[in-house]
Amino acid sequence: MSSAGIESVDNFTAVFKKLLARARDIKTNGGIEPALTMQDFEGGIEEIGHQSQGSINRKYAxxxxxCRNIFYDLLASTSIEDPSFSEVWNLFDILSILSDLENCEPSLLFWLVEELLDTQTIDGCRILFDYLDSRRERxxxxxxxxxxxxxxxxCNELLRRLSRAEDTxxxxRVFIFLFQSFPLGDRSSVNLRGEYHVENVTVYEDWPSKTEAKAEDGMELDQKERTSEGEKDVNKPEGKSILEQQKDATEQTVLSSKTVKFDAQEVKPQESTPDMDTLYPIFWSLQQNFSTPTRLFEETNLQEFRSGLxxxxxxxxxxHQELLARGTSKLPDDNKRGVKRKRNGQEDELSSSFNPKYLTSRDLFDLEVSDLAFRRHILVQALILVDFLLSLTPKAKKKLEHTSNKSVLYSYTLNEEHVxxxxxxxxxIATYLQQGVEGKxxxxxVDTVLSRDKNWAHWKAEGCPPIERDPxxxxxxxxxxxxxxGACANKRxxxxxxxxxxxxxxxxxxxxxxxxKLKDPxxxxxxxxESFRRPIADADFDVVMARTDEEKQSAIDAKASKLWRTLRIASKSKLNLxxxxxxxxxLDALFEPEGDENKEKAEVNGTDENQEQLIKEVTPLPTDQEEKPVIESGVDRIRGIH
Incomplete structure (x- = not known):
């Protein structure tokens, strides 16, 4: 692209070259940092605003x-890995300043960034994103x-070029740049129509189970014998669907687990698991439901998914139990794998992050199932789909009746059995994922991410109302x-x-x-x-005469209060009663007159006096020196008599 003799283009080209020369004096070492500001050019930026007196569109063009002429010349002469490529970063800084001052098209900088991304390799795009990350806020x-x-x-075009396994x-980094650049409530990242990634088709081998393989071998032998006898070949086996394979596997495992006992008790057959050959097609058929959950609205597909899961x-x-018994269960981080090609200065970063794209070969299936990371990956997929089914219950759908986005609301309702x-x-699944050293x-x-995703789904069903608040x-x-x-100040x-x-x-x-008067005792x-005797009797009368349950309960509570206070006061003086x-x-025993108690004491004392008189009559009175031992012996004799 050239100026074609247009005077305004030549004038702006000269101004940009002067600004770039000034930038070279400031950043002598090249590189991305530091960012150039308007003060660094000492009034050179204002010169662009006075270059053209025409319309805004002509000036922007x-x-x-x-800018494009200078940009293309720099791309043709320098590599993004060279220090001299800092001219491009300086040009981008100048365009950012002009954009903020509204002296050029606001999106001109990103037009050039988009073209630069298209012309660079993945390594060059990483360097460009170093610049974008450092200037994002600006x-x-x-x-x-x-x-x-x-x-x-x-960014979406760049993501299509990247490998999710190799360039995780x-x-x-690209996703984080998008999330940090766009507002939280922006609709650009929201799937408002509820579309699914139906192009993600999982292709796997048509691998028969061991039972079917034996049956086919027997049929072939039988066919050869009948052919030799002149009979027609009419026993060719027909292929079975996934649901039929699951039924056959279930019947086979149930029959194999039955045991014969001669006891009177009934023995329930225990369910066992099929072999890997039987599980292989059932397992990989689940991926079709993961990519298209609406298939489960048909009863046949839902029953097939249930049995397969x-x-x-x-x-x-x-x-898991076999690996624990053998002691070979490993966490995903125990066997980290690197990438095939190492890049400049980034081996440590990439070797510690490997995101596999699992293969569906039958030869690898046994090893994949033995891998804890693989099992967790599949169960998280199943957990997402099960949460989707639970969102179709009558109780869950009732919460979304007021929402406006009907494209993500489904008429299908899950029945009680499926719920x-x-x-x-x-x-x-939750119990299984919590097993292991780092399971919890x-x-x-995972649960935190899924719970937050439910909130986003509810927000999307409401039509994505604004969630931003004005400053x-x-x-x-x-x-x-x-x-x-004023609230925190000391007050007198x-x-x-x-x-x-x-x-x-x-x-x-x-x-x-x-x-x-308040001090009156x-x-x-x-x-x-004793002062509570009459109130307790009155409370008993109120309980008997109560007409309603409320009155009766109130009288019972009042009596209980009086009984408790009576017992508490009497515990200090009449604890023996x-x-x-x-x-x-x-509590009538507490209200008896104290005369009766004294009478009992007198009777007890009289009994003691009679016993002493009897002792004196039976035993002769000794001398003073022997009085005490004789009395004691007399008492002993009396006790012996009784």
Missing amino acids: AIETA ITAKHFKQKNLVILRS VFCG DVTMRKFKEV KWASTMRND FYYRM VSAEDFAEAENGAR IRPMPLGSLDLKFLSGGSDVNLME ERYSIPSA FDKIDDSNK
């Missing part, structure tokens, strides 16, 4: 033509609406700051706080002092236990 701060489509288109880290889950559990199976299967951490990460104005911020400062205690009650009335007049003395209380609702 002339600037674009001049180049997306202003006029983003004019730039977002170009950014999205260029670079793919992540059940068989797969049983096989995974069996393999019970899906809930049980989800619990089994792995499942927590707080300077006036509101200043007002809130002053309020917080007022002599009469607002809303407080004046207590001067307690001092009373000259004759009466109300504070002394009658106000705080503990009542006697608690043994006579047979019923906790009747």
